[in-house]
Amino acid sequence: MASTGLQLVGIVLSVLGGVFGALVCAAPLWRVSAFVGGELVIAQVLWEGLWMNCLSQTTGQIQCKTYDSTLALPFSAQAARGLTVLSLLLCLLALMLAVAGAKCTHCMGATNPSSKTRVARLAGVLFLAAGVIYIVPICWTAYGIIKDFYDPNIAAPLKRELGPALYLGWGASVLLIVGGFLLQHGSGPPMSRVKPVITAPVKDNPKAPEVKQPEKSFV
Numbered sequence: 001m002a003s004t005g006l007q008l009v010g011i012v013l014s015v016l017g018g019v020f021g022a023l024v025c026a027a028p029l030w031r032v033s034a035f036v037g038g039e040l041v042i043a044q045v046l047w048e049g050l051w052m053n054c055l056s057q058t059t060g061q062i063q064c065k066t067y068d069s070t071l072a073l074p075f076s077a078q079a080a081r082g083l084t085v086l087s088l089l090l091c092l093l094a095l096m097l098a099v100a101g102a103k104c105t106h107c108m109g110a111t112n113p114s115s116k117t118r119v120a121r122l123a124g125v126l127f128l129a130a131g132v133i134y135i136v137p138i139c140w141t142a143y144g145i146i147k148d149f150y151d152p153n154i155a156a157p158l159k160r161e162l163g164p165a166l167y168l169g170w171g172a173s174v175l176l177i178v179g180g181f182l183l184q185h186g187s188g189p190p191m192s193r194v195k196p197v198i199t200a201p202v203k204d205n206p207k208a209p210e211v212k213q214p215e216k217s218f219v
Contacts, residue, residue, distance in 0.1 A: 004103045006186025007120065010179045011098050014127040017175030018091035020168055021134055025084045028054045028064060029165035030141055034149060034156075047163065050081050076144055080137035087134035091176070094126035098183060117187055124184025131176030138169040 028049030047054040054064040067073060070081075100107040101119030142162055149159050 003186045006182050007098075007102050008104070010124065010127075010181070010183030010186060011095075011102065013175045013179030014091070014098070014183065015095065015179075017127075017131065017172045017179055018088065018095070020172035020175065021084070021091065021130075022088055024138075024165045024169040024172060025050060025088065027165045027168075028052050029163040031145060031160040032163045034159040034161040048160070049163075049165065050077065050084065076137075076140055080141060083133055083137045087130045087176075090126050090130040090133070094123045094130065094180075097126065098123035101187065103187075120187035121184050124180045124182075124187060127176050127180030127183060129180075131173045131180060134176060135170065135173035138166055138173065142166055 026049075028047045028051070030050065031046075031048035033044075033046045044058070045056045047056065052064050052066040054062055056062045070078065097119050099105060101116045101121075101123055103116065103120075145160050145162055148154050149161070
């Protein structure tokens, strides 16, 4: 029962991590305008994401526009797109395997529990890999934002701050990693006690009596 509970908790955490990851991937809140320097422009705020950027004004009007060309984006943005999409695809594959290999389901039948165990453990490894892959573009983007923010050669209007999507992305990565670990750990084979084998002592075979051969006499 304990391993089944670990499996369920791991699946729930991993699903939450995948849902948050999909929201972060679609949200245009990775980069936010930084109000630094002597000139503060508070009439509008620029939000930037992987697929579009939005301009928010103080009147409440928001205008969003997708990027015209993918190849025109910097390499970091292109890599972030690819890694996040790859991570979400791994989450989808891992979810299907987790449902098939969970102990509380009968997708693969109950005749071969070892196969269900291997499938569930594979799902946990995929969730772990998805979390590690997802955290790479998040940290990469955050590092670029912080580096540009403290670069004196970049003008103040071009500086950006960490958007709320990055913080949610870190949380999604942690959920995927923890959920994958719990699923993989809870899908292990049950620990069975080894019963001692008692064997009867082997008695030594009694030595056969030595037969004395009669001595030959030479007459």
